[in-house]
Amino acid sequence: MHEPTTEPRPGTAAWWLARENEPERPRRRRSLTLEGILDASLALLDERGAAALTMRNVAEELDCTQASLYRHVRNREELVTLLVDRAISVASAAPPEDADWAGKAAWSARRFREHLRRHPGVASLLRGTERLGPNSLAGMNYALGLFIGAGLSPRVAAAAASSLATFVIGSVNFNLGVDTRDPEESRHRRQLFRSRDASVVPLLVEHADTLADLGDDEFEVGLTALLTGFRALIEND
Amino acid sequence: MHEPTTEPRPGTAAWWLARENEPERPRRRRSLTLEGILDASLALLDERGAAALTMRNVAEELDCTQASLYRHVRNREELVTLLVDRAISVASAAPPEDADWAGKAAWSARRFREHLRRHPGVASLLRGTERLGPNSLAGMNYALGLFIGAGLSPRVAAAAASSLATFVIGSVNFNLGVDTRDPEESRHRRQLFRSRDASVVPLLVEHADTLADLGDDEFEVGLTALLTGFRALIEND
DNA sequence: ACCTGAACACCGTTCAAGT
């Protein structure tokens, strides 16, 4: 079996593996570093949103040319991959020791969600990307330990951890462009539901008010449902 | 309260509402129609992927200029919004009548997921967009009916329906760029997990093989967990 | 050895000009 000639896509397992075998790029005395590029990118993302994360803007932030960035990063996609993994690390912190496994999982899920809602730019980059960077893997290892410790088989524990992460990330992205703190949006929603054809979608018309401002309810209901379901899996194992 | 002067973003409740109050664009005898544009876009999406869905390519497919498209669609974003809602309709079909509410929900979720996996382009457009178009609302109404019929309060039923949709969409997008039928990817994953530092992520190293090919397990575990959790919510109501 | 300026091939969007 010989080495594949095609470049692996950033973010894939093959890419992270290939990355390690490359000779480390020599440290420059010059100021431009990968760390610096990621710092600037993250700041840009928080201040001006995901659409503003362009190579030109990053370069401008760092007072260099776009071409210089390609000395530290092969692609924009590679930059995004590294950025996402770094941003994830901020969200992973140890939950309170005295909680049980479900309490710890809920605590981490809520914290991760809050982090993403405070940094919507990061959240929107997170959609659809694989998460195999070192920080992502650390989080995965933690969740796996939690569920195995609770009594799930490794296989089911892995699926459970994955499901939970999928749900948290999905719940953030669902409301992304929508500023839920903006009362206008919920007003428009109510108006939309109310004005539908009652013979086609009767329940939306009837429960328009309830549906209009679900807010965090969706997340909490889904979260407890998942954890309750995991608990049931343990008892039936 | 006067009309807002800012244009609502495509996909928001305000946008769908405003759309209805506009005078319908007169039917042309010319061949170019909104329907035709959406047909061509969907074909493009399936054949060449989400990245190929550009105004230029759509125009080329229809033998017209890019500018002509803007006669039927205000934005690319608007085109995407309409496209997503239309694509959703294909996935919504009536589940078998003899199943209970959980069986019906599971059937629909699996069907929706399969549809999205067969059309990854649609799935990637789906991330992060609001889903308030007529077909999306029909699906929402159906799910709401299912959960209310099962005994949940309208509020909890709405949150449950939302959670389920979030999970299904999230589960597809997680594996997007990754061709899971490609054995190489799972091999690389196993290799990645195995070669991690066992003092940092011991569980990933230990269970590398299990983690490498989770496949559809993640979805099934999450799905049954959610439904089990919903059932528990009913009994405690 | 490193960085730059300038270009290339793309985007979405607009609008005067044609028919």
Add this chain to the structure above:
DNA sequence: ACCTGAACACCGTTCAAGT
């Protein structure tokens, strides 16, 4: 009244040329 050609202001990426 409708459609077009051509432009505008952006993208990501590359590379010969400078220092």
